[in-house]
Amino acid sequence: MTLPDTEREQKLWLAERAREVLESVPVKAGDEVVDFGCGAGTYAIPAAELVGESGIVHAIDCDADRMEDVTKARIDCLRAILGDGTTEIPLADGSCDVGLLYDVLQKLDDRASVIAEMHRVIRPGGVLSVYPMHLDADEITREVTGEGFRLRDDYAGLVLHFVRE
Numbered sequence: 001m002t003l004p005d006t007e008r009e010q011k012l013w014l015a016e017r018a019r020e021v022l023e024s025v026p027v028k029a030g031d032e033v034v035d036f037g038c039g040a041g042t043y044a045i046p047a048a049e050l051v052g053e054s055g056i057v058h059a060i061d062c063d064a065d066r067m068e069d070v071t072k073a074r075i076d077c078l079r080a081i082l083g084d085g086t087t088e089i090p091l092a093d094g095s096c097d098v099g100l101l102y103d104v105l106q107k108l109d110d111r112a113s114v115i116a117e118m119h120r121v122i123r124p125g126g127v128l129s130v131y132p133m134h135l136d137a138d139e140i141t142r143e144v145t146g147e148g149f150r151l152r153d154d155y156a157g158l159v160l161h162f163v164r165e
């Protein structure tokens with residue numbers, strides 16, 4: 001795969017391949033997925049198409065305007081959750097197969113707490129997928145593995161996939 005040069009171009013390149021990225025996680029039929037910092041649903045909406053009616057995608061964002069497309073998507077298995085600006089995830093322990101942290105960690109003062117929340121809500125053997133936009137991938141890998149995840153592989157060198165131990 002030949003990547004575009006700039007970070008901005010890479011973000012757009014990735015967004016155009018959202019479904020392929022999610023299939024690499026993999027997000028699959030029947031899965032329960034949480035997308036923290038979902039924004040306009042670039043990944044949450046195709047994730048909902050992949051999990052289908054037997055699955056669910058919890059799309060969390062603290063900005064109601066930014067997540068309007070998610071709120072209005074009218075997809076039964078896509079649940080929009082307006083966050084309170086903290087890093088808490090209002091889901092039960094071990095309830096999710098997959099967690100997504102795409103282009104959001106750089107927005108958070110306390111990255112460790114959202115990674116710990118992902119560790120709490122993802123079941124053992126589930127996957128945390130991280131797109132560390134604007135951040136050093138090695139540093140993020142150290143932080144995520146320090147919270148009880150194992151680095152598995154990546155998508156195009158841009159998105160890191162971790163297994164929840």
Ligand SMILES: C[S@@+](CC[C@H](N)C(=O)[O-])C[C@H]1O[C@@H](n2cnc3c(N)ncnc32)[C@H](O)[C@@H]1O
Binds near residue numbers: 037038042066083103
């Ligand atoms: C750059 S956007 C990325 C959106 C989406 N993940 C994507 O890749 O297209 C970052 C999003 O994170 C959200 N965000 C930042 N801090 C948050 C927090 N504490 N809780 C929930 N969402 C947050 C912002 O509102 C914004 O929509």
